[in-house]
Each structure stands twice: as C-alpha cells, then as structure tokens.
Amino acid sequence: MRTKRLRAVALALGLALALSGCPKDPYRAAIQGSDDVAQAVSAAIPFIAQYYSAGKLNDQEKAQAAGYLQSVTQANQTFRHAVVAAHNSGVKGNASYVALAQAFVNSVPTDPRAFNYKSTDAQKQFNTVLGAVKASLDAIVVLIQNGKVA
C-alpha cells in the first residue's frame, strides 16, 4: 500500500512534467521547468520532517537530505534569475536557455538516490521523493529542447 502511495507521488510528478511539457517557447519552458523543480522540492520536504519525527531518519541523514534540497533550491533561484535576465535582454532560440539549464543541472551533480539510510523504509521513500526532485531537475533541458521558438 505504501508502494502505491509512493507511485502516486511519482506519477503525479511525472504528469506535472509531461502535461506542462508543451511550452510555446524556450523561455516559458525554462520557467515552467524551474517551477516544476520548486514544486518537487516542496513535495519532498514534509516527508523528511515526518520521517525524522518518527525516528526513521537520524540527524545526519536528515541534514544530508535537507542539504540536497537546499542546494537545489538555491541553484533553482540562480537559474531562474539568469533565464529572466536572458529573456529581458532579448535572447531567443533554444541554445542559450539550454546552456543555462545545463549549468543548473551541473551545479547540483549529486544523485540523491545514492544516499544511504539505515532504515530500508526510508531508503525506498527517499529514493522516490528525492528521485522525483532529481528527475524534475534533469527534465529541464529536455523541456527547453522540445520548446518551439516563438
């Protein structure tokens, strides 16, 4: 049953990416991708709090997961501001936005699915919820590449 719930979250996140994946231009694609990342982080935070409160994450594991989300969020802010600045300066076409997205992805190279937790339950849960954050991050480049130039 828990697996079904996890799949529901993963599916919903996947749907969010897929259904929002028809942007009109690379600027919109980049901003939508950034918003997807923010939403995925928001969805992951309660799981860390609840697992920690329940004693299923120790201090170090909590700090590692929270630190990952913090890095992603700060990089997401930097990415989005760069995208808006590029748009405001008249940048068009996919190449510049793809480069910004790739820099964003490269700035957070950590794969959270490689984190090791003492609890097998936590391991499954966080492979899913932090994996969804990683998936939303990696999806931005594809979203922009599939965007049509206005």
Next chain:
Amino acid sequence: MDPNLIIQLALATLDSVFQIISHIKSQGTLTTDEIAAIADKQDLANLDAIKALIQQ
C-alpha cells in the same frame, strides 16, 4: 510501521498530489512572468521550510 506515521504520510502524499494537480492547471493558464513569480515565492517558502527542518 507506526500508524500515526502512516496517516501522516498518507496525508502528505494526498497533499502533494493535489498541489501538483493544481500546479498543472495553473501553469496552463498563467503567463510566463506569473509562473516565474510563483516559483520565486515557492523557492523562498522552501528555503524557510528547509532551514526550519535543519534546526529541528
């Protein structure tokens, strides 16, 4: 598994799904600048929540 944790996780999961559905709907109707503003607010809220989590 602790029944309270199961309930909390179920609620968190439902909340996440509803948020994402709402998110999908809103992205289709908003301008790009409006989506950027929403993402700005969400990132700030996320950072506040993460800080609280680290200090917990």
